[in-house]
Amino acid sequence: MSLEQLEAGSRVFNPGRTAAWLAKQVELAVGSVDLSISQYRILGLLDQGSAMSSSLAEQLAVRPPSVTAVIDGLVTRGLVERTHSEDDRRRISLRLTAEGQSVLEAADRAAAERLEHIAGMLGSTRSSGRAMDNLSLWHQALVAHRAARERR
Amino acid sequence: MSLEQLEAGSRVFNPGRTAAWLAKQVELAVGSVDLSISQYRILGLLDQGSAMSSSLAEQLAVRPPSVTAVIDGLVTRGLVERTHSEDDRRRISLRLTAEGQSVLEAADRAAAERLEHIAGMLGSTRSSGRAMDNLSLWHQALVAHRAARERR
DNA sequence: TATTGTTATACTCTATAACTATA
DNA sequence: TATAGTTATAGAGTATAACAATA
Numbered sequence: 001m002s003l004e005q006l007e008a009g010s011r012v013f014n015p016g017r018t019a020a021w022l023a024k025q026v027e028l029a030v031g032s033v034d035l036s037i038s039q040y041r042i043l044g045l046l047d048q049g050s051a052m053s054s055s056l057a058e059q060l061a062v063r064p065p066s067v068t069a070v071i072d073g074l075v076t077r078g079l080v081e082r083t084h085s086e087d088d089r090r091r092i093s094l095r096l097t098a099e100g101q102s103v104l105e106a107a108d109r110a111a112a113e114r115l116e117h118i119a120g121m122l123g124s125t126r127s128s129g130r131a132m133d134n135l136s137l138w139h140q141a142l143v144a145h146r147a148a149r150e151r152r
Numbered sequence: 153m154s155l156e157q158l159e160a161g162s163r164v165f166n167p168g169r170t171a172a173w174l175a176k177q178v179e180l181a182v183g184s185v186d187l188s189i190s191q192y193r194i195l196g197l198l199d200q201g202s203a204m205s206s207s208l209a210e211q212l213a214v215r216p217p218s219v220t221a222v223i224d225g226l227v228t229r230g231l232v233e234r235t236h237s238e239d240d241r242r243r244i245s246l247r248l249t250a251e252g253q254s255v256l257e258a259a260d261r262a263a264a265e266r267l268e269h270i271a272g273m274l275g276s277t278r279s280s281g282r283a284m285d286n287l288s289l290w291h292q293a294l295v296a297h298r299a300a301r302e303r304r
Numbered sequence: 305t306a307t308t309g310t311t312a313t314a315c316t317c318t319a320t321a322a323c324t325a326t327a
Numbered sequence: 328t329a330t331a332g333t334t335a336t337a338g339a340g341t342a343t344a345a346c347a348a349t350a
Binding site for chain 1: 170181
Binding site: 036038062063065066069070073088089090091 | 339340341342343348349350
């Protein structure tokens with residue numbers, strides 16, 4: 001690490017801070033379709049298949065009442081459908097509606113466009129491409145991480 | 153893109169969703185030193201030098217009252233110091249205390265460790281290294297993006 | 305009794321509108 | 328008058344504790 005980097009906090013690359021700022025950009029992007037980042041995460045999970053409320057809480061790393069609160073808003077907006085499970089009526093099955101699917105896709109596009117615009121600030125298309133590819137690497141890492149947690 | 157990827161939403165790489173989940177991991181990490189991600193962003197900005205409240209709001213992309221609220225908590229905890237500017241007494245200068253500096257460093261370490269652990273779930277040390285190293289590209293892109301916005 | 309999810313309640317972060325202090 | 332920041336207030340997301348329904 002260079003002397004200049006050691007002198008000023010602003011110039012030291014820091015992975016946590018970088019991820020925190022990327023998230024803010026995503027928040028701004030999905031806000032354009034009136035989604036919070038929490039709502040966006042939940043819709044993304046439901047896009048991978050319907051889910052029980054309990055399993056959502058675990059995957060999202062939040063407590064059950066938080067899931068209830070966010071889902072309430074999504075159900076009111078008609079983006080998610082709540083149905084009691086037939087075999088165990090304590091359980092609640094959640095799934096995306098067509099409208100939810102469509103809003104999620106719009107959010108995905110808005111976020112991707114914003115991130116691509118930011119990556120475009122790097123001088124070369126090669127660097128920009130590497131930045132986007134890097135996110136795909138993190139996607140794989142997060143999937144592997146979740147799988148490892150589920151096995152435990 | 154393969155057929156398998158087209159079939160299931162879960163397998164399609166999506167930059168926005170990835171960034172949203174990375175942020176959740178950072179949130180969990182900085183929570184270990186009792187910081188929210190908003191507090192973490194603010195401490196990170198103040199680490200780059202003292203700042204006026206108004207300029208923080210702009211950089212954070214939030215409204216002035218939100219800055220007041222978050223700073224209130226940080227001042228109460230002794231992590232940030234508020235002083236009236238001498239030349240224009242309407243303005244408020246904010247800077248990190250030694251304790252704030254130390255908590256921020258602990259948060260940085262916790263976030264970096266968590267991200268490194270997740271990157272470690274990729275098969276090879278080479279991939280893990282690339283994931284971490286290329287996050288610095290995003291750091292550069294975000295710095296360039298902010299600079300471009302300031303010029304406008 | 306144990307489990308699933310919700311309700312009650314409180315705290316934080318966000319916003320808009322109205323206000324205070326200063327210029 | 329205009330500007331910098333705060334106060335008042337409200338909505339969303341988070342939590343813990345207590346509850347209802349079901350197993």
